Amino acid sequence: MTRRVAVVLFNLGGPDSPEAVRPFLVNLFTDPAILRVPGFVRPLLGRLIAWKRTKAAQENYAIIGGKSPLRELTEEQAAALEGVLNTAEPGDAYKCFVAMRYWKPFTEEAVAAVKQWGAEEILLIPLYPQFSSTTTGSSITEWNAECAKAGLSLPTSTLCCFHSDSGFAQATARMVEEAYDKARASLPADVPLRVLFSAHGLPEVIVKSGDPYQWQVEQTMAAVVAAMNVPGLDHVVCYQSRVTPQKWLGPSTDSEIERAAAEKVAVLISPIAFVSEHSETLVELDVEYRDHAEKLGIPGYFRVPAQNADAGFIAALADLVRRTQHSARTLCSFAGGRQCPRPHKDCPHGKANALQAKAA
Template structure:
């Protein structure tokens, strides 16, 4: 009997690379350059999102293109220059988010088939570019972590929107999960408490008031069912309990209002002004709604609001940095990511 051997019978069998799992950290975004043009491009994308400005009708388009994008970019560019990372020629938010991604990758390096990346909802690197990069590396499943402790339709939900848009035209779509908000995660509350206590220990004075300032939003968004305000309150309640403070020692306020509509109150700047006028001389401000320092923390709080406090009689103002890529902050991210990857790794 003659045995016919195929020509390639002795060639080694090439095994297909095992599928990988991607983890994508997403933060809000930043201009590419600290000039009017860069800020204008960024603001156009940001303020054209119907999740951010819900009424995108003719009146808003006139205001946006005829006033906001004409006047605001030059002013905000000056603010960005005050905090810009000149060494890397980028905003601190981009520097920190990259560091968070790198440190997360290092902390879960034992998971050989997990690839960690990062992107921005507005600006660069875009969500689409990072999803494309992850799938190009063989990731057929992707866990997306919006870096917002408290959920809002104008932050967390718009990340979901952008991911869906990126997947829309893909023939071979990866399976996608999203991490939940972590406003009351024990690790997050502990990390906040530790960061506050460590910072206060470096001060030569004891603050009379610690203020927890969150990014604001129009009151009408809450009336429509957005859970953001309730989650901010839950964060501060948990932090008060963890640190043994009452609502007079640890206050809750909202910053960064825009336009003429009523926003969540009490307002941070108005509260700081009134505290100084009432004789409070020493305060510290923490921003638990931000996972990384950015324009709203480094310029608006640490500079603008400090000036308001001093102008009205305050003496000592201290800004407490965000968790950023600190050991405590990274432990929060790592714990959430590993929990949400269960079943995939």
């Protein structure tokens, strides 16, 4: 008998109009996983931060048509993934749902849609390759809360990360290598080319408190470089999108661009922690950092596109979905069990083990 399997894709979300920018930012900055201050302060402080950032954010979104393309791109990924799953796994009926954390379609909407469809099993799949308590962790918390409200209780398996998955690494490496070859061909032979693997930053304090994100980003870079056929590749990991005065992960992407310009090295930017185009790639990387690089006289500035609905990426994602479904674990990484070193206590496997030990 055919089972109905709901595949829920987690992503950040983005405003769908200029008017949606401020409420989107309010949702973002009032999330306890993002703004880590006492609860009684957070609503007021989060709204203040959102108010202060609204005008600049609206100006950024105006560059790309006044809204984020993330919903449409994620829905394209969901449709492509659903098609692959239903072709390759004829014994089950798969339907993909999108659950955005900070804008439509919200998690609440996805829960209602899964319930209405009559799902018999749920697979939670983040579109964040690397786990962070600020992204996948927040989405899982919200999903569980909304399921409790809606009375949705079904067998559920959760994929926490796929930072070093071989299929993901190979699909990404192909895209990076294609962009590298194209960039290399457009440059004079005597101009060096460096790949900057740029990931969204985090305040250092979050990582020092146990978040595994930085370690996982570094693992992704290593896996992608190993899958590329470019001997002696000049590359570095760096971090973008700093939004608070705190000390953030480094080196920053802009500082690496400045170093490359000073050394007369061209750069190829690879958005290593994003699998869809959005404001951080289309504006920050393609407009702001490009302008900064050109003003510094950099000999070449190039960018690897995000995966979006790339066939290789979708095939890797489908494989991850199948492995999650057929795992004996309700919480699994791309490799099954825990991958993060023990000091990363915010790894969800570590937290799950701690809860089990406490219950025993």
